[in-house]
Amino acid sequence: MLALDISGLEMRFPGLDTPVLSLPRLHLPAGRQLAVTGASGSGKSTLVNAITGLETATSGSVSWGETNISALPTGRRDAFRATHIGLVMQDFHLFSGLSAFENVMLPARLSRRLTPAARERALHLLETTGIARPHQNIETLSRGEMQRVAVARALLSKPGVIVADEPTASLDRRTGEDVSELIVRLARQEGATLVVVTHDLALMERLDRRIALDGGRIVEDSAEVRAA
Amino acid sequence: MIRFILADLNRFKAGAFAVVILIALSVALSVTVTLQERAVRLGSARAAEKFDLLVGAAGSETQLALSAEFLQPSPLPLMSGRVLAKLSVDPRVDFAAPVGFGDYADGHPVVGTTSKLIAALSPALAQGAAFASLGDAVIGADVPKRIGAEIKPMHGGAEEGGHTHTEIVYTVTGRMAPTGTAWDRAILVPIRAVWQLHGMSSYDAHDHGDETHGSVEPEGHEHKAHVSVDAAIDEHFDVETPGIPAVLVKPKTIADAYRLRQEYRGEATLAVFPAEVLTRLYATLGDARGLLLAIAIGTQIIVIAAVLLVTIMHVSARQRQIGALRAFGAPRRAVVAIVWGELFLLFLAGFAAGLVIGYGTAHLISATLTATIAIRMPVEFAREDLSLAFWFVGLAVLVSILPALSTLRLSPARALRS
Numbered sequence: 001m002l003a004l005d006i007s008g009l010e011m012r013f014p015g016l017d018t019p020v021l022s023l024p025r026l027h028l029p030a031g032r033q034l035a036v037t038g039a040s041g042s043g044k045s046t047l048v049n050a051i052t053g054l055e056t057a058t059s060g061s062v063s064w065g066e067t068n069i070s071a072l073p074t075g076r077r078d079a080f081r082a083t084h085i086g087l088v089m090q091d092f093h094l095f096s097g098l099s100a101f102e103n104v105m106l107p108a109r110l111s112r113r114l115t116p117a118a119r120e121r122a123l124h125l126l127e128t129t130g131i132a133r134p135h136q137n138i139e140t141l142s143r144g145e146m147q148r149v150a151v152a153r154a155l156l157s158k159p160g161v162i163v164a165d166e167p168t169a170s171l172d173r174r175t176g177e178d179v180s181e182l183i184v185r186l187a188r189q190e191g192a193t194l195v196v197v198t199h200d201l202a203l204m205e206r207l208d209r210r211i212a213l214d215g216g217r218i219v220e221d222s223a224e225v226r227a228a
Numbered sequence: 229m230i231r232f233i234l235a236d237l238n239r240f241k242a243g244a245f246a247v248v249i250l251i252a253l254s255v256a257l258s259v260t261v262t263l264q265e266r267a268v269r270l271g272s273a274r275a276a277e278k279f280d281l282l283v284g285a286a287g288s289e290t291q292l293a294l295s296a297e298f299l300q301p302s303p304l305p306l307m308s309g310r311v312l313a314k315l316s317v318d319p320r321v322d323f324a325a326p327v328g329f330g331d332y333a334d335g336h337p338v339v340g341t342t343s344k345l346i347a348a349l350s351p352a353l354a355q356g357a358a359f360a361s362l363g364d365a366v367i368g369a370d371v372p373k374r375i376g377a378e379i380k381p382m383h384g385g386a387e388e389g390g391h392t393h394t395e396i397v398y399t400v401t402g403r404m405a406p407t408g409t410a411w412d413r414a415i416l417v418p419i420r421a422v423w424q425l426h427g428m429s430s431y432d433a434h435d436h437g438d439e440t441h442g443s444v445e446p447e448g449h450e451h452k453a454h455v456s457v458d459a460a461i462d463e464h465f466d467v468e469t470p471g472i473p474a475v476l477v478k479p480k481t482i483a484d485a486y487r488l489r490q491e492y493r494g495e496a497t498l499a500v501f502p503a504e505v506l507t508r509l510y511a512t513l514g515d516a517r518g519l520l521l522a523i524a525i526g527t528q529i530i531v532i533a534a535v536l537l538v539t540i541m542h543v544s545a546r547q548r549q550i551g552a553l554r555a556f557g558a559p560r561r562a563v564v565a566i567v568w569g570e571l572f573l574l575f576l577a578g579f580a581a582g583l584v585i586g587y588g589t590a591h592l593i594s595a596t597l598t599a600t601i602a603i604r605m606p607v608e609f610a611r612e613d614l615s616l617a618f619w620f621v622g623l624a625v626l627v628s629i630l631p632a633l634s635t636l637r638l639s640p641a642r643a644l645r646s
Binding site for chain 1: 229231232234235236238239548549552553554555556557558559560562563566639640641644645
């Protein structure tokens with residue numbers, strides 16, 4: 001369980017005068033759940049990339065707990081992400097030719113963090129997420145099942161944070177609701193801080209706090225509304 | 229890791245297969261050139277090592293060596309029979325055997341010689357006995373005839389429009405053990421029978437000095453010979469001995485060999501070490517091999533360039549996958565290892581397939597050559613091939629590491645957006 005602290009964060013792309021993302025300050029206490037909304041181009045994806053360390057901040061800092069990830073070199077940042085941040089993406093990014101179980105295990109296997117306990121946990125997570133045949137080839141699964149495998153993969157390393165980028169956008173409503181419920185429930189069970197970028201109102205309602213982005217700035221924050 | 233690489237290759241089956249085939253064919257080309265050149269060299273060297281010295285009439289050394297060692301049909305000038313008589317009694321000579329060519333039976337060369345040559349080629353006969361009378365014949369291991377079979381010699385090959393000798397019918401009395409040389413296809417008959425058949429009871433330098441005894445016969449030459457097939461063979465040669473194209477000589481010592489060669493190198497005769505002539509031929513062969521190998525290596529460079537192009541395109545096509553691997557926590561070294569491993573695996577598979585194809589092709593060529601000239605061409609790998617293999621593997625490592633390293637520069641966020 002890690003708290004998010006952003007201060008003075010700016011993300012700029014070469015050739016653009018205005019920053020794509022500009023967050024003077026954002027604090028999310030450990031174990032809380034945050035929904036991020038906004039139109040396309042509002043800076044949501046850039047925010048995901050910044051807080052997961054997939055992209056380096058132009059200036060400012062992003063900290064999870066005590067770790068300022070924007071100050072880490074690429075290799076250490078990758079390692080931090082691998083151990084502390086579980087990622088769920090709109091397009092699943094599962095690897096065909098492998099089974100559901102192998103997909104869940106892949107990141108651990110590639111970073112040589114493979115232990116018998118991890119195997120146990122992978123099978124347990126697949127059971128929890130409702131994948132009946134973990135050794136079935138990933139291509140034969142339905143889209144809803146694929147996203148649930150992706151959720152199991154995100155949770156394997158017992159991350160302190162789960163970041164989901166439009167997890168329900170490529171699913172139909174019913175399946176989307178199941179996946180939303182699953183993510184929120186598991187994040188709570190595992191005690192992970194949750195950040196979800198979404199347009200899905202049903203999913204937003206399940207989360208404690210919501211911020212809206214526009215032009216790379218926070219234009220609305222439910223926490224401030226409540227405080228005010 | 230391996231599991232992932234295999235699953236990934238399985239997704240790009242067709243492309244991976246094409247790359248493997250491309251590499252395999254270019255490797256096969258070099259392997260075949262190397263193996264085949266070695267096979268020809270070893271095969272002919274083994275064929276030549278039976279005799280140390282060849283003595284013939286003055287003329288081309290290469291032709292003398294090729295005709296006497298490989299029984300290639302080519303007209304050789306005759307030399308005086310006195311040479312044979314002299315060599316037969318020379319104390320430095322272990323044995324001296326005349327060879328007389330020109331006749332064929334069913335495409336097999338009929339070679340007139342003595343029982344000493346048979347004893348040298350095949351110390352123990354595989355079947356039957358050596359010849360005892362003029363009508364007897366001993367066949368090489370690859371001549372498809374039975375003991376007791378009749379052989380009707382033809383002057384010159386049938387395809388050259390030769391005529392059949394009606395004066396004699398040889399009877400097969402023995403078969404030699406396989407020697408791995410051109411002699412396996414030969415039919416050996418007593419030299420005196422050949423002389424009588426061609427009306428050469430004694431050598432006369434004035435009449436026959438310019439005559440070539442081979443597949444070419446001067447026009448108007450008539451055989452008026454009569455051969456008595458039951459007459460016992462006579463392997464004692466005196467000054468009256470008719471002309472012969474070549475004498476195979478086994479000197480007693482190496483020093484004798486050099487002395488003899490020196491002595492018989494003159495105006496009328498020529499003495500050569502077949503091995504020496506072959507060495508000179510190999511030098512030419514070696515040049516040809518160098519050229520072929522250069523071409524083969526050239527093709528390999530083109531193939532490697534093509535493979536490089538394919539992989540660079542492939543890497544950019546799978547940016548998303550690589551980005552995802554990074555995003556989900558695969559360290560950069562793992563991603564590099566995957567891309568590198570996949571390529572290297574393709575290289576290795578292509579290399580292995582190329583070795584097999586090249587080896588098979590060389591065997592096929594050798595088998596075809598053996599069928600026509602009866603010289604066994606051993607297709608074998610040698611120690612020096614190892615360095616070629618190391619070069620290839622080293623190059624494969626280098627070439628495959630380039631696209632792999634290019635993934636290092638890839639930003640996972642950008643890769644995922646693409």
